Amino acid sequence: MRVWTSFAAACALAVGAGSIAVAKESAPAVKAIQQMSPAEMERVRTAGAQILFWSDAQRSANFRAMEAQFPGTTAKAGTPRALHKGAALPVSDAEIEAFMTAQNVAGLMVIQDGKVRLERYGLGLGAQDRWTSFSVAKSFTSTLVGAAVKDGLITSVDDPVTKYVPELKGSGYDGVSVKQILTMTSGVKWNEDYTDPNSDVVKMLSVAVKPGEDPNSAYMKTLPREAEPGTKWVYKTGETNLIGVIVQRATGKTLTEYAEEKIVKPAGFEGDLFWMVDSAGQNVGGCCLSIRLADYARMG
Template identity: 60%
Template sequence: MAITVGSIRGAVSGLALAVLLATTGAAAQQQGPATPAVRLIQPPARDQSDLQVLFWSDAQRAERFRAMEQWFAGHEVAPPSAARPLPKGTPLSPALQAEISALMKATGTAGVMVLVDGKVVHEEYGLGMSPTDRWTSFSVAKSFTATLLGAAVKDGFIKSLDDQVTRYIPGLAGSAYEGVTVRQLATMTSGVKWNEDYTDPKSDVAQMNRFVVEFGPEAIVAQMKALPREAEPGAKWVYKTGETNLIGVLVENAVGKPLAEYAKTKIVDPAGFAGGLFWMVDPRGGNIGGCCLSITLPDYARMGQFALEGGGAAVPQGWFAEATDSAVDFGDSGFGYGYQWWTYPQGTYGAQGIFGQGITIFPDKKVVFAYIGNWQDASGGPERGQFLDLSRKIAAEVK
């Protein structure tokens, strides 16, 4: 299918929820998980100026990215009784180890972990991080939300990705989302117009806070239903964090529980996370589909291994192969987009978040490259390319 690719300006930024975050602490409703393994954390009230993530200083980011539960309301998910072991493998060559260390230091990267066939061949920390500290994900969360979408299909809560979005979010009836399928929502090819320009005060991203103030718990649906259509469904790709938020609403409506609670049984436990998970809530009291969960670096790697191995019984058979296959190609660059996963040349894929979070997976080499950071520029600047190049060097060294 020929799909026109819209502007990808800011696509790897992924903090379209930044303007929402300042409201979540006070506005979160008491909708919440029913299991003792998931609890709502409500931090002390803070001055709104202290909650504008994009305007935090370098020192504030380095301190707060590892402790977002002290700043924003969210659900904390307990880890399983036994974590997935990550045994040691053959270390990378000294030259590659030195290159990783130098790049981490130069870019403000808080941690790098490399798995080969499920074994740790490199693990390194900076910025005072440790293996037990959690670090925020930003848009890496999108790939978690897509995994829960797959789980909801497997469990029968969602009949088909070809169902209409309005079947699960009735509030979108009569809007530009009429006739859009769940699959098109997952691939950001709805044809609905969206502006993710963080420098434009009139952009849809910049208007999110206005909708929260005006509509509270109904903000996500209220904003998205007001958007116009610019192309036929399936015909054009435009990066829209607002649509991942809709996926979160859709899954929660279908399953009847917050994403974090569903993630407990569909990701955290089967992937064997050691440090649990913290996922911010929005004014509904549900979780933010497009952003803002926190896990440890080893658990970033475990999530990559979980995807590499196909997700076990949590998702339909072949789900990850389908989700990480490019549904949209960005010209002939070899890059593209699947179900909330970025696709890279030569069958590689990954998840990305602003300020330097990522999971890159090389299926043919059974390599998982996970990193967390506090890069100076939200969109990554040259760092994103440097880390992709580094991951390729690592994969090339693996026999």
């Protein structure tokens, strides 16, 4: 393995999918963000089935404008952090274009030592446009956990998840810690098959819930345990959704409000951040934020 003495970060956007106070013993009220119409509620409830099974043409058209498709909240940009130009990478334009075409890449940026060495756009995307994150959002949500711990709003990642999401008591999440949710080692059974319309990742937000009820815990509490907590890793978008619920309950803020304070403005984003919400009006922790290519690079 070669050890690099300088920091390098690369960010690519493609058409393929997927690339406090202490909580009380009753479920805290979810902060209302807006009144959704029945049509918006239905789009939110069926978002997984819609987005995961879009054609490439639909993805190319919609991934740049998710706010036109689904309700959500916005974190406002502040003073931009400058990204200065560096020496161009020793790669020909033809090679870069061939790669982007083959991979359906909408944006590609490489930063080394704080300087931009490569920046290219495709599929009609521009530098001022946003593109959806899919699971890159998980890194934003887990970063906000760290901020909430530092702020003393989450006591410890060793706390049981039921301390913050008491609706999960009596389910497979009994005895599971916040850390085990963060590392996806809860031992709870899960299917993340994006091609299967009956998989958990497709169905997780589609459950019918009462107004204001958390659809994440409503679905997750129905899942059986298949291993002891901490002994088996399985990739689970639903568990990062639960992390988003924990952060929002612990801070009393939407993820966009807390991200604006802890990520967007400190990192010097040049554009606003849009984040989709679920049927309870909570930002979806496991996916679905949209920012500019350069702001993904700033986060990196």
